[in-house]
Amino acid sequence: MRQSRYAPLMTLPGEAELSALRLSLIVAGRSVAFSLLPAIGIAWLLTRRRFPGRTLLDAFVHLPLVLPPVVVGYLLLVLFGVRGPLGRLLEAAFGIRLVFTTSGAALATAVMSFPLMVRAMRIALEGVDVGLEQAARTLGAGPWDRFATITLPLMLPGVLAGTVTAFAAGLGEFGAVITFVSNIPGETRTLPLALYSALQSPDGEAMAARLALLSFGLGLAGLIASELLARGLRRWLGN
Amino acid sequence: MLDVAIRHRRGDFTLDAAFQAPTPGVVALFGRSGCGKTTLVNVIAGLLEAQQGHVQLDEARWLDTDQRLNVAAERRQVGYVFQEARLFPHYSVQGNLCYGARRAAGARTLIGLDEVVELLGLAPLLGRRPGRLSGGEKQRVALGRALLAQPRLLLLDEPLSSLDAARREEVLPYLERLRDHCAIPMILVSHQFDEVLRLATHVVVMDAGRVVAQGDISAVSLTPALRAIVGPEALGAVVDGVVDAVDSASGLAGLVVGGGLLHIPGPALTRGMRVRVQLLARDIILATQEPRGLSVRNQLRGQVRSISADADNDLIEVDIGGAAVLARITRAATQELGLAPGLNVWVLVKTVSTRGHTFAVPGRPEAPAPAAGP
Numbered sequence: 001m002r003q004s005r006y007a008p009l010m011t012l013p014g015e016a017e018l019s020a021l022r023l024s025l026i027v028a029g030r031s032v033a034f035s036l037l038p039a040i041g042i043a044w045l046l047t048r049r050r051f052p053g054r055t056l057l058d059a060f061v062h063l064p065l066v067l068p069p070v071v072v073g074y075l076l077l078v079l080f081g082v083r084g085p086l087g088r089l090l091e092a093a094f095g096i097r098l099v100f101t102t103s104g105a106a107l108a109t110a111v112m113s114f115p116l117m118v119r120a121m122r123i124a125l126e127g128v129d130v131g132l133e134q135a136a137r138t139l140g141a142g143p144w145d146r147f148a149t150i151t152l153p154l155m156l157p158g159v160l161a162g163t164v165t166a167f168a169a170g171l172g173e174f175g176a177v178i179t180f181v182s183n184i185p186g187e188t189r190t191l192p193l194a195l196y197s198a199l200q201s202p203d204g205e206a207m208a209a210r211l212a213l214l215s216f217g218l219g220l221a222g223l224i225a226s227e228l229l230a231r232g233l234r235r236w237l238g239n
Numbered sequence: 240m241l242d243v244a245i246r247h248r249r250g251d252f253t254l255d256a257a258f259q260a261p262t263p264g265v266v267a268l269f270g271r272s273g274c275g276k277t278t279l280v281n282v283i284a285g286l287l288e289a290q291q292g293h294v295q296l297d298e299a300r301w302l303d304t305d306q307r308l309n310v311a312a313e314r315r316q317v318g319y320v321f322q323e324a325r326l327f328p329h330y331s332v333q334g335n336l337c338y339g340a341r342r343a344a345g346a347r348t349l350i351g352l353d354e355v356v357e358l359l360g361l362a363p364l365l366g367r368r369p370g371r372l373s374g375g376e377k378q379r380v381a382l383g384r385a386l387l388a389q390p391r392l393l394l395l396d397e398p399l400s401s402l403d404a405a406r407r408e409e410v411l412p413y414l415e416r417l418r419d420h421c422a423i424p425m426i427l428v429s430h431q432f433d434e435v436l437r438l439a440t441h442v443v444v445m446d447a448g449r450v451v452a453q454g455d456i457s458a459v460s461l462t463p464a465l466r467a468i469v470g471p472e473a474l475g476a477v478v479d480g481v482v483d484a485v486d487s488a489s490g491l492a493g494l495v496v497g498g499g500l501l502h503i504p505g506p507a508l509t510r511g512m513r514v515r516v517q518l519l520a521r522d523i524i525l526a527t528q529e530p531r532g533l534s535v536r537n538q539l540r541g542q543v544r545s546i547s548a549d550a551d552n553d554l555i556e557v558d559i560g561g562a563a564v565l566a567r568i569t570r571a572a573t574q575e576l577g578l579a580p581g582l583n584v585w586v587l588v589k590t591v592s593t594r595g596h597t598f599a600v601p602g603r604p605e606a607p608a609p610a611a612g613p
Contacts, residue, residue: 129325131321131323131325132325132327134286134312134319134321134325135319135321135325135327136327136338137285137286137311137312137313138284138285138286138312138313138315138317138318138319138339138385138388138394139313139338139339139342139384139385139388140313140314140316140339140342140343140388141313141338141342142311142313145342149338150327153329154328154329236329237328237329
């Protein structure tokens with residue numbers, strides 16, 4: 001009897017798949033860790049401050065949304081490549097090399113998911129009543145104090161949403177990563193890159209299907225977890 | 240003394256306001272919505288930087304644009320009760336109350352948590368989140384929170400406007416207690432003249448961004464600027480007096496006002512108490528001869544000071560010896576009686592017309608009441 005075409009899905013993921021999964025989680029996790037604080041800072045600047053060049057900064061931050069990811073990867077290569085100005089500086093000063101490394105994959109992912117994060121933080125910040133910050137001011141709270149005790153706690157649901165969205169998008173970043181750090185097993189071959197490689201090889205169909213299923217499950221679990229967390233947060237915030 | 244002089248332009252609205260008021264005391268900023276009261280209060284609090292002017296409370300200069308001085312709001316120690324309580328939703332009532340108190344540590348302590356909880360009746364609310372409070376409860380918590388920050392000046396921006404009549408009556412007595420028991424200077428923003436009557440020691444009337452009248456409430460109650468804002472029906476002179484005697488049988492109190500005696504319903508009053516009465520201009524009757532055989536309890540002797548006209552009627556200001564009243568009568572009556580400045584008249588006030596227009600005079604209770612004349 002002919003074997004069912006779904007049989008490959010029933011087998012346990014092998015070393016290659018697990019490695020891709022692990023790498024994806026590391027890359028997405030690092031990229032989120034890199035960009036969380038800058039995203040909050042820039043979102044705060046864009047919503048709460050009026051300064052010359054604001055529109056330009058806004059456009060610059062959102063550029064990765066409209067540029068082809070390959071272009072972003074290329075730009076990173078130019079800047080952070082072995083001969084790029086920043087790449088040379090990093091290598092000389094800290095011995096850090098980004099090209100063809102997991103760190104480089106995380107950087108490319110961070111740049112690509114940054115606008116998603118900033119956007120979520122901005123929406124969250126716009127939802128925080130400036131009046132409450134003013135009230136905190138009259139009660140003697142300085143800028144950092146009111147940010148830590150009023151603004152940040154009240155925007156936490158948005159911070160969470162932004163983090164989850166950026167993390168989920170980071171798991172699947174393809175174009176910028178493959179352009180900047182190539183497709184090296186165990187170093188830069190994340191889930192989408194592994195899936196792409198599997199499709200390129202003649203007998204990789206089963207592996208591709210398993211990787212796709214893995215991505216699907218991961219995404220679903222992440223979204224459900226974030227929704228539950230957001231609910232808990234909102235309860236804690238008193239709404 | 241509180242000394243404020245501000246010029247600030249935004250769009251086609253210009254705030255150009257200056258006033259000086261004694262401290263401690265309750266300064267009422269009175270005017271229609273949109274006349275610039277809240278903007279002025281925000282400048283005093285430091286939440287808005289005025290383009291030009293100065294703000295000074297006693298020795299503390301907070302703003303002086305000539306000296307490029309602008310003390311940050313968080314360093315001014317100003318308690319601000321906003322129109323919409325602005326409680327922090329993620330803190331409990333107790334957390335809200337203590338927010339400012341913790342940051343005021345080291346400053347002189349005017350009032351402690353227990354005292355505030357007692358004064359404002361907050362004990363049953365302490366563990367709750369602001370989302371579960373009624374409007375009146377929220378305003379009381381906001382008031383307590385501002386007080387516990389140990390403010391040098393308390394700003395109340397229409398703290399009662401978001402409340403219905405019943406809730407207003409719930410919060411007003413707390414404000415009166417505050418005025419009488421704490422020596423904190425206060426600024427009360429209001430567009431309701433009865434709140435001003437009940438609470439203010441000094442009134443600043445604003446219209447279209449300018450101060451159009453200021454002074455104690457009796458003087459301000461006579462000004463044409465106020466007439467334009469409160470309208471002819473609510474217009475009336477405010478007189479302060481001292482209770483001379485209370486007749487327990489009739490429940491009437493005799494109040495020494497200017498050179499005469501005014502009988503008002505006052506079963507709750509005691510001799511020596513200072514009382515403020517608003518005599519609505521439309522309730523006042525004037526006579527050129529001593530009236531006889533009338534039911535009117537109050538007949539005060541006076542002299543016409545001035546006559547002015549509004550759209551339909553004449554407004555007669557009568558000096559009753561140290562105080563003044565306004566009477567709104569028809570133009571025909573003015574002519575028939577031959578009323579003119581300097582003429583001696585009798586001012587008739589029905590006792591029942593003062594019901595609901597009588598208030599305890601603001602001021603610290605320990606201030607000695609002047610001896611009542613015979």
